[in-house]
Amino acid sequence: MFGLLATAQAAELKIGDKAPEFNLLNQAGETISLNQYNDKWVVLYFYPKNDTPGCTEEACSFRDNINRLIAQKAVVLGVSLDSQESHADFAKKHELPFNLLADESAEVTKQYGALLDLKVIKFAKRHSFIIDPKGNIAKIYRSVNPKEHVRDVMKDLKALQDRE
Template sequence: MKHLWFTFIAGLLTFLSPMSYAQDDLQEGDLAPVFNLPNQNGTTISLSDFKGQWVVLYFYPKNDTPGCTTEACSFRDNINRLIAQKAKVIGVSLDDQASHQAFKRKYELPFDLLADTQGSVTGSYNALMDLKFIKFAKRQSFIINPEGRLAKIYRSVDPSHHVRDVIEDLKALQASHS
């Protein structure tokens, strides 16, 4: 029941939130904000760990909720295609390490989930919904190129077909990047 309530509130807030973003919002071509966050096992993962590689960084509201599970499992089910495109997938939410560990184990996710419990990294990507009484990551994704620049920004994500869009865009970005 708790997950249903959270899903309802997150969906309502997404629907009601304005579609415009602040002028200082990140743009494609900008340097990706750096991060140093613990993964599900407590190991610190940094953007600099992926220098020279393509990264798909996706933010999501909450572990083990319907939309977030759909999105995570879609990345899982397409991981071989993403690996073939030499891309690393990283999920980020405000959930803690233990929650990430359980979510990763339950759905056999073959990529790291980073615990941004304070929301600082999520905020640096302008992907934080802060309602004072509750904070969570908005469902947004970023493709980061090998030079650490934002190659593609997804501010509106439909978990049912997002990964397909990422794969197609990644292919086009890599072709034009060569």
């Protein structure tokens, strides 16, 4: 139990913090880094597992709203501990038009405070972040409803952009 508590308390990012940099493989085997999206809004969402009901619903909701998000000058990046090959299958099966990043070592997920480590199994919690064009955390979602999340992200993204 203490291990769970320690993991839950690790890396508690706050609004205004610099978003931790990363270099991860996407579903096509290309290295994607956060800094390549400087000057863009980034929606970085962590999810437990490819092809599970909630994760599929959330990914497809991002897919179905991708043009609205692009119109809001945002890039969507999904992250889980699944392999690059698993991401490739998942993205192809559901026609996902955004990068899915493989964090098999769980290092990035841990940096963002989204790792659930049960010792026998590790997975990403369903946490999301909006990162502003300067690379700072602008919004944190620690409790995500896969069905409504994209709507909340688009509304919050608009409010954040209106403040600029």
